[in-house]
Amino acid sequence: MAEITQTIVDARGWLKLQTRWSPYEIAFWVATLLPFFFLPTYLSLASQIAITALFAISVDLVLGYAGIVTLGHAMFFGLGAYASGLISAKLGWNEPISGLIFGGLVAGAVGFIVSFMIVRVQHLALLMITLGLGFLTYELANALSSITGGTDGLQGVDISPIFGTFNFDLWGYTAYAYSLIVLFIGFLISRRIVNSSFGLALRGVRENVKRMPAIGSDYRFHLQKIYTISAVMAGVAGALLTQTTETVSLDTLSFNRSADVVVMLILGGTGRLYGAILGAIIFMIARDQLSGLNPQYWYFWIGILLMVVVLTMPKGILGGLSRLIGRRDE
């Protein structure tokens, strides 16, 4: 009996050890404040990066931790974007925080329904269901152009100042601060999730889905839970984009967005939250700097990069780094 208590304490202690903040992490989050002081002209890009990073984290939760390969997560991003845009443009509800929550809830509700399908299938069928759902939502938004504005985008979104005081300014000070705070909250929640026993169970599902029922763990329920959480987070990211840009385009639902975010994850490294953030930073800055290039050639280099990363650094840039400096990989 005493031995059993001992292991439980050790497991808790181990989980606790994992949640400890390292100085690098603190330094990283302090560094995210730098654009306010040194790069004021890049603040709108910075808020785009923060939004994309939140989206990447949401995908990392299902792809990196739970091992569900998804090629259609833009669906939830777009749902959140349209949900928060439509209540402002059609219903005149302009308060940002509740709009954000509404976007997340709509995406989460759809995510919960979809999760029943996701846990039924594996391998190619899983890819096809996620891909098909992504295209389905895109075509639906396109067909309902009287509501969504179709290819012209949704016009007439108007967002009131946050808490009635912080107006969305032209430079993007408010937009970046807002996005950064939401990203940080999303990150904290994700960090809590992946370092909990639930997060461990998810990794168990990823590593060996057959063994989980054998040790008495209901993997379907775990997967549904994380898929819904991830959908909420992606929806919040989409709503953030709507509110900071005050428009919604069909592009939020496009396959390219789903593919880009997977590219970011593989660049940064899957199954590590900072990998998602780092991937988003690298990807967005590279795209911004190379935007003069013909998009065809931009994808040429993305393609080359993908192939090289997969062949040489299967765990992404962060994974490659941590192997280089000899740190134990999880």
Next chain:
Amino acid sequence: MISQFAIVLFDGFAFGMLLFVLSVGLSVTLGLMNFINLAHGAFGMLGGYIAVVVMRRLGLPFLVALPAAFLGAALVSIVFERTLFRRLYKAGELNQVLFTIGLVFVAAASAAYVFGTGLQVIQMPSFLRGSVEIGGMRFGTYRIFLIVVALIVTALLYFGLERTRLGAQIRASVDNQRVAQGLGLDVERIFAITFALGSGLAGLGGALAIEIVGLDPSFGFHYLVYVLIVVAVGGLGSITGSFVGAALLGISDVAGKYFVPEIGSFLIYLVLIAILFVRPHGLFGKR
């Protein structure tokens, strides 16, 4: 109304046969090695461009361009398979997906660089132009040709798989790779051959597609979705499945775009998801 229906059915079936030629190779290779090759459509695109070059630069007839597209795509795919893809058979599906998507990106950009982003056209020989009138309805000659080619391919595949030694080896490897290996079959070699044949068929499909849907650098991506739907709906490693899946998809795509253009493409994805929800392994899949 009835003649309209028959025309849509015919056009849809012809389009379905095109999809069948494009996708049957992927179905077999996926069933054999579980290797998710999203670059399959890119081999189709390669075949299309080979046909364009053969006809326009070398001035050879269309009927020479078709086998050239087959051979060219097959040869290039062998090179890729031996040097790159084989490293990924044991890797997770995420890495396979990413690597082959990367390849599609590179292929599309290279095609745009070499041939420009415009739509490629080729001049059809006179006996494939125009249409034939049967019972007061006009059927496109090229579409009839397409259906005949697809049926010949199907017959060859059936004969090859059921009656030849290689076919028996492929079937054995698809059914149970480990036991096949244990009995002394060189599964890796069998796979390389199958992969080349499948990619060659994709190349043939790409060449056949130019007249129907056109050819531009986005071909690999655009038709990838169709090809994957055929494979997923039909079931892995099943020629019957691919045939039925392709015919279904072709007919419903053409019918959807003809009768309900607003939501035509929407319906296809809905049907795809419904089928996969009820039968995750496809209509004819075993595993």
